[in-house]
Amino acid sequence: MTPAVVPRLARLGASISLEKDAGLGATFADGVYKDVSFSSGVGALVSDADVVLAVQPPAIEAVEAMKAGALLVSFLYGAANPTLVEALRDRKITALAMELIPRISRAQSMDALSSQAALTGYYAPLLGAVNMPRILPMMTTAVGSLRAAKVLVMGLGVAGLSALATAHRLGAITEGYDVRPETAEQAQSLGAKFVDTGVDARGEGGYAREFTADEKNHVRGVLSQHIADADMIITTAAVPGRRAPVLISADQVAAMKPGAVIVDLGAEGGGNCEGTKPGETVRAGPVTIVGPLDVPSALSEHASELYAKNILNLLASIVKNGAIKLDFSDEVIAATAVSHNGEIRNEAVRKAVETYASTNEKAAG
Amino acid sequence: MTPAVVPRLARLGASISLEKDAGLGATFADGVYKDVSFSSGVGALVSDADVVLAVQPPAIEAVEAMKAGALLVSFLYGAANPTLVEALRDRKITALAMELIPRISRAQSMDALSSQAALTGYYAPLLGAVNMPRILPMMTTAVGSLRAAKVLVMGLGVAGLSALATAHRLGAITEGYDVRPETAEQAQSLGAKFVDTGVDARGEGGYAREFTADEKNHVRGVLSQHIADADMIITTAAVPGRRAPVLISADQVAAMKPGAVIVDLGAEGGGNCEGTKPGETVRAGPVTIVGPLDVPSALSEHASELYAKNILNLLASIVKNGAIKLDFSDEVIAATAVSHNGEIRNEAVRKAVETYASTNEKAAG
Incomplete structure (x- = not known):
């Protein structure tokens, strides 16, 4: 109160x-x-x-x-x-x-989950930025320019969109991904590119349909490329009361750029990333994984x-x-x-x- | 290399x-x-x-x-x-x-001090933001708007101007202060207000002149008000090889808002703020003081x-x-x-x- x-x-x-x-x-x-x-x-x-x-x-x-x-x-x-x-x-x-x-x-x-998610999403790129050995914006100096960093946000609910907004403010090149194609426009309105896997998930009656094995492989391949390309990844997939889904596998982590950072907002539910330790910041091969708990209290x-x-x-x-x-x-x-x-x-x-x-x-x- | x-x-x-x-x-x-x-x-x-x-x-x-x-x-x-x-x-x-x-x-x-200062200045507001119980930008939510935070940067060299730029990117209301009036325009070009103490420091021949006791008191009073008003303060005054000058006194710290943050980039030289512990993040009365060392290595x-x-x-x-x-x-x-x-x-x-x-x-x- x-x-x-x-x-x-x-x-x-x-x-x-x-x-x-x-x-x-x-x-x-x-x-x-x-x-x-x-x-x-x-x-x-x-x-x-x-x-x-x-x-x-x-x-x-x-x-x-x-x-x-x-x-x-x-x-x-x-x-x-x-x-x-x-x-x-x-x-x-x-x-x-x-x-x-x-x-x-x-x-x-009255929706407290949404209002807290907006704050959590704002905070995630900051947590990532203080754990990154490079800056987010393009910077022009007397000795040449530093390139802007690439930030990929996976899961475009309230937290994910808020994270895209902060990363964009900070001058990063932003990308968003979500299985729900209707989130593309929201990501784009925040200055982000939407990762298009080229597979339409819409089935009959407007419901998402099951992917074939080929489609799953294709989607995974596209995502692997964007993951390998990112300087920072923010994952936001949570299912209340259940284990968080794994969005990034150990071999995808291993293929990332040295010094890249993952901020795993699914940490509360065990993590969206193989290697996340809830409540800790850990090194995993080339990257740093931040697994914050109870971000609103920060x-x-x-x-x-x-x-x-x-x-x-x-x-x-x-x-x-x-x-x-x-x-x-x-x-x-x-x-x-x-x-x-x-x-x-x-x-x-x-x-x-x-x-x-x-x-x-x-x-x- | x-x-x-x-x-x-x-x-x-x-x-x-x-x-x-x-x-x-x-x-x-x-x-x-x-x-x-x-x-x-x-x-x-x-x-x-x-x-x-x-x-x-x-x-x-x-x-x-x-x-x-x-x-x-x-x-x-x-x-x-x-x-x-x-x-x-x-x-x-x-x-x-x-x-x-x-x-x-x-x-x-060839100027390495300047290039490193630009990076240090970029990083300071991020360090402040992850230590603040409030967000920097204005945020409009279904339950009302959160006001943007006020960030005051004291000392407008390369680091200070870079800090103003990041804080502005993040959506904060920014203010800059420096004893050199020619920095006003640079601060303003980065979207910041310049704190005008109303006292002209220019003396004969273009050199800064000594302030009278009255003028010193007046300047201190104006700064105290801006310090008390700030949600985040970044101080950047360093004199190579000497102790950093104190810009914020203990009683000015005590009069700050609960939850405000000071990021003291003068920490390397002992600090620009009474209460700074170089290399540590400490609570001092109502505020948190961050005293980072060797920021470029981050x-x-x-x-x-x-x-x-x-x-x-x-x-x-x-x-x-x-x-x-x-x-x-x-x-x-x-x-x-x-x-x-x-x-x-x-x-x-x-x-x-x-x-x-x-x-x-x-x-x-």
């Missing part, structure tokens, strides 16, 4: 308690918050709250300290945190998961500013005349509600919890 | 020996050099060389292994390295110091490319028909020659060596 968003939250009818020093890492000392009370322990903080707002999934103890029937808004990743979901269900918490905000236009202003001030506004917009949509009115026919509420009134409402999460529970029973039996 | 420059050096009439793995740190493996021989020990490498090229001042043992009368081209910093200069004199080495290349237009293509590939060309241009100017012809009436040779034929030719260096020798005698007596 940022000092600027507090009064807007108060105007919805809330009185606001913060954990002591909660904003410190994001440059906000307690003293800059107005009309806010502070508590030291999480238990004391949440015990009389009607609404609890958080970033990371809360600890089980925090859930158990909450009032029955209270509302929790946070990242939850329920399928990966079954015991947390069980606690939320048993405590009759209404839990809205920020990672489940649907990607519809009405909910864009941009804590702006990450908090955007997240606080995402949460505010979600709350504003469910508070009417100072009271919370949850409408489960609302697409946003239906999509984000993980637990409510003693039930797990999200299909995928319920399955994950059931699988977890039955595995546990078998282990106990 | 880079692989691309080797053939141009050979065309001057040289046969070239390199230290084994000399280029490895700059991405050049031994295998990519053509028509070059390799030696493992420095002694074997220099013992039959007519010309020795280096980056850092050589070790005394390397000088003693050189042929009498050979030519050495390197950074030397003779006043700070009196025993090295004595060894060069006693070995009758002709030593040309790259840091003494005069700043005249004919010698621009950009080793391009730093080597430019330095190799600087050296090539210097050599090309003194080699006629495959033979070295030193003309001491040539402004460049006169300025850079530290030792020749058993004499110390540079006035300032000779004084430093004499002072050092007499201090040693006294200590011994």
Whole structure:
């Protein structure tokens, strides 16, 4: 929660308690918050709250300290945190998961994954640039010109497009690649070339079709060339709750230019590149692979500013005349509600919890 | 020495020996050099060389292994390295110091300090950006706009102007300051505002005049305001061989915004900022101070490319028909020659060596 968003939250009818020093890492000392009370322990903080707002999934103890029937808004990743979901269900918490905000236009202003991805994408070329033995822009000096570096971004979602924008700003020659051909125009609007593999992935009914073995080989060959040509590669492929897909193989890494850099934004999910060590910067043959974790926390001030506004917009949509009115026919509420009134409402999460529970029973039996 | 420059050096009439793995740190493996021989020990490498090229001042043992009368081209910093200069004199080495290349237009293509400063300046805002909790450009998102950051560059030499250029590329609002009013136009041509203190430093005859106490206070007040307003400050004031001047005091640091970053390029000389720890990144009250050392080595590939060309241009100017012809009436040779034929030719260096020798005698007596 940022000092600027507090009064807007108060105007919805809330009185606001913060954990002591909660904003410190994001440059906000307690003293800059107005009309806010502070508590030291999480238990004391949440015990009389009607609404609890958080970033990371809360600890089980925090859930158990909450009032029955209270509302929790946070990242939850329920399928990966079954015991947390069980606690939320048993405590009759209404839990809205920020990672489940649907990607519809009405909910864009609540979409924390997108706003954090925009920041992450901005940061990736900077991380690459400080780990590269050459500069990104063309530079003309008295002793001759230095050529601009080539930056290839693989995966053109919000993070990938934001990365292309920063790399272009820095004067690099930029290229983007994505299996979705409709991203070509977006990449081009940011000054990048789109890597055209010459294979049309569109099948019947607008869905992507399976490639033949020949096509797969051809695509791989084209990509290998662009990978070998790049001074910096930024990969951004993530599937929430699953292992990140491998986009760059060990032999493609080995064929890269000496001194080239890969910034692997898939590191959180194990990495998009063979050789990535999540959370570390490592040498792999000729290249340096940077595998950053939790990039938004490196941009804590702006990450908090955007997240606080995402949460505010979600709350504003469910508070009417100072009271919370949850409408489960609302697409946003239906999509984000993980637990409510003693039930797990999200299909995928319920399955994950059931699988977890039955595995546990078998282990106990 | 880079692989691309080797053939141009050979065309001057040289046969070239390199230290084994000399280029490895700059991405050049031994295998990519053509028509070059390799030696493992420095002694074997220099013992039959007519010309020795280096980056850092050589070790005394390397000088003693050189042929009498050979030519050495390197950074030397003779006043700070009196025993090295004595060894060069006693070995009758002709030593040309790259840091003494005069700043005249004919010698621009040999000016290694300028080419390295351009790289250092490029890198500084990147170092700052990865240590800042906010982004540099304005960013428009579905949840509102993030404001662009303010970057203040103090000291507008080659490094400072290059830093302004990178910060501007990254979308920051840029400001430059220098005591020399003629730098205003250069800063403005890079999209920056020039901090106008309202005090004209020009005295009679075009020289800078001494400020009155009132003027000093006024200038300090204006700068304090710009310092307090900045999200990132890059300082670039260095006086070769002397302690770097302090541009930002501890109380000015304390008044800065939480989360602001100072990148102190004066760190090599002790720092332009109270609180800088050379070679470290430290928290100082509300801000982070980055004190990088030897920035060009972080950009080793391009730093080597430019330095190799600087050296090539210097050599090309003194080699006629495959033979070295030193003309001491040539402004460049006169300025850079530290030792020749058993004499110390540079006035300032000779004084430093004499002072050092007499201090040693006294200590011994």
